Amino acid sequence: MRTLISTAFISVDGVVEAPGGEAGYRNAGWTFKEVEFLPEAFEIKGREQQESTAMLMGRVSYEAFAPVWPGMAEFARYKTLPKYVVSTTLTDDELVSDWGDTTILRSLDEVAALKATEGGPIIVHGSAALNRALSDAGLIDRYHLLVFPLLLGAGKRLFSTTDKDAQKLSLVEHEVYANGLQKQVFDVVR
Secondary structure, three states, rough: OOEEEEEEEEEEEOOOOOOOOOOOOOOOOHHOOOOOOHHHHHHHHHHHHHOOOOEEEHHHHHHHHHHHHHHHHHHHHHHHHOOEEEEOOOOOHOOOOOOEEEEEEHHHHHHHHOOOOOOOOEEEOOOHHHHHHHHHHHOOOOEEEEEEOOOOOOOOOOOOOOOOOOOOEEEEEEEEEEOEEEEEEEEOOO
16 A cells, blocks of 8 residues: 655645746745745655655646646656546546656545555645545645645635544644754654
């Protein structure tokens, strides 16, 4: 069974929308505009690239990342990884050709089947709606959170508001940086 890791830039109040500046959100780019950049706070992002063996994302995140990430040197390792996009509407002819192997998954059952295969960790980038669905389905095994010292108010949230039983998490790694950023790595306790 493969480990499914959700990774996110997140505000203290749980917002994950448009951290890099994606259009349409009033606080777009909040990770760069509001908090001083400290390279050591982002060490986990490089480690994720080295340790993950596949990427999973929803259609909206795929459409945001696919035109940009293939040509970025800082995301070069992701170009070589198999990518899986969960979507009921995306078609194969809409996939970019310069980002390596990409497979469209049509359901959470297909995600569960992917998890059941042999191999290393699968990393989930962006994809707020997908993250909530994966969490509700019990498919996420670990969270890599970079928590920014911001309250953004409105915006897409990482965590589901579904009324469900409590889910215990185990803190396995953490660090606080001089700019107020916090790294929090949690394993989901089953």
